[in-house]
Every structure is written in C-alpha cells, then in structure tokens.
Amino acid sequence: MKYKTLLFDVDDTILDFQDTEDQALKALFEAHGLEMTPERKQSYQTINHDLWQQFEQGKITRDQVINERFGLFFETQGIQVDSPAVELAYREFLNEGHKLLDNSDEILAELAQHFDLYVVTNGVSETQYRRLEDAKLKPYFRDIFVSEDTGYQKPMKEYFDYVFARIPNVKKQETVIIGDSLTSDILGGQLAGIDTIWFNPKKKNSGEIQPTVEIERLQQLLPLLQH
Numbered sequence: 001m002k003y004k005t006l007l008f009d010v011d012d013t014i015l016d017f018q019d020t021e022d023q024a025l026k027a028l029f030e031a032h033g034l035e036m037t038p039e040r041k042q043s044y045q046t047i048n049h050d051l052w053q054q055f056e057q058g059k060i061t062r063d064q065v066i067n068e069r070f071g072l073f074f075e076t077q078g079i080q081v082d083s084p085a086v087e088l089a090y091r092e093f094l095n096e097g098h099k100l101l102d103n104s105d106e107i108l109a110e111l112a113q114h115f116d117l118y119v120v121t122n123g124v125s126e127t128q129y130r131r132l133e134d135a136k137l138k139p140y141f142r143d144i145f146v147s148e149d150t151g152y153q154k155p156m157k158e159y160f161d162y163v164f165a166r167i168p169n170v171k172k173q174e175t176v177i178i179g180d181s182l183t184s185d186i187l188g189g190q191l192a193g194i195d196t197i198w199f200n201p202k203k204k205n206s207g208e209i210q211p212t213v214e215i216e217r218l219q220q221l222l223p224l225l226q227h
C-alpha cells in the first residue's frame with residue numbers, strides 16, 4: 001500500500017455539517033422570533049461564507065468571523081443583537097449536531113484497521129471534539145488537530161507543519177488528505193506537499209485546484225487506498 005497516514009477533514013466529509021447547521025440556525029432564528037425560511041438561510045450563509053473566505057485569505061481573524069456573522073445577519077432582518085452573545089448561543093446548538101455523513105462510522109472503522117487516521121479540521125476546538133465524541137468517531141483517530149489549537153488553519157502550510165511535527169515517524173509521501181473543500185483541504189494538501197483525495201459527492205467542477213484523486217462516495221476509499 002502506498003499510504004500509511006490518512007488526514008481526514010470533518011465537516012461534510014465524515015459529519016453532515018449541512019444538517020448540523022440547519023438545525024442550529026433554525027433554533028437560533030426561532031429564539032429571535034424569526035421563522036426559518038430559504039431566503040433567511042441563504043442570507044446568513046452568504047454573509048458567513050464571505051467572512052470565512054476572508055479568513056482563509058488571512059485578511060481577518062477567526063474571532064472576527066464568528067463574532068461578527070450574526071450581528072451582520074440579524075441587521076439584514078432589522079434586528080439589533082449582541083453578536084458575540086448570539087455566537088455563543090449558536091455554538092451551543094451546533095454542539096448538538098453530529099449526524100454522520102453516509103455510513104462514515106463503518107468506513108472509518110474499516111480504514112482504522114489498515115491506516116493511521118488523524119483529524120485535520122478548521123473550527124472551534126470544543127465544538128469539534130464534542131461532535132466527534134457524540135458521533136462515536138473519536139476512537140478511530142490517533143489524534144485530532146483543530147485549527148483553533150494550532151494558531152493556523154487549512155490551507156496554510158504552517159497548519160500542516162504543526163500537524164506533521166506531531167505525528168510520530170510520519171512520511172509525506174505516505175500521507176494523503178481526504179476532504180470536501182478545494183480551497184482548504186485540497187489546496188492545503190498541495191501546499192503541504194502531500195497527495196489529495198477530493199470528496200466530491202455533488203460532482204462539482206474542480207476548476208484550477210486539481211486533486212490527486214476525486215471520489216463521489218466514501219465507500220470508494222478502501223479499494224482506492226489498498227492499491
């Protein structure tokens with residue numbers, strides 16, 4: 001087998017972040033007297049996405065993203081809020097969400113018998129640990145690297161330097177990253193000098209960032225990696 005070490009993204013790779021986010025936003029909107037509608041959800045997601053893109057480009061900090069997003073959103077609804085306080089409430093709701101993506105638990109269980117698995121995720125440490133624990137996925141991983149704990153984030157090379165410094169006897173040519181995001185997982189893997197597997201269930205166009213391999217279903221991983 002070519003690979004020994006597998007680096008896994010979490011959200012929308014092994015956990016269903018869409019479901020987690022939907023449930024949390026619905027609860028949060030309702031707490032402010034707003035019914036969840038497709039328009040409101042879209043409005044929030046546009047604001048949130050724009051802020052995270054600025055973060056990935058190093059223009060703003062993670063704290064700015066999470067402490068400003070709800071203030072900006074509720075402003076579009078004509079509601080003034082204490083944005084950081086709303087963020088805390090949202091995070092409580094997010095902590096509850098840990099729906100598996102497909103049967104990722106069975107796939108990880110199988111992979112963990114053959115490879116060393118690690119988590120590489122951008123996000124809030126407490127939230128990610130809790131969700132992996134509640135989803136019963138934590139035992140499959142030898143270690144978990146959340147961007148908040150590293151001081152960097154995917155796709156920064158410094159983030160991956162931090163990760164590689166903490167994996168015993170790791171070799172880059174035996175390591176591959178598996179994730180759904182071209183701009184954080186695949187670009188990050190490329191900057192780190194490792195192979196990349198793009199999980200692309202919706203068959204999106206990859207554009208300029210070309211992964212080593214592309215898969216549509218997690219079930220493809222085992223036969224692919226055992227070559």
Ligand SMILES: [Mg+2]
Nearest residue numbers: 009011012180
């Ligand atoms: Mg992801």
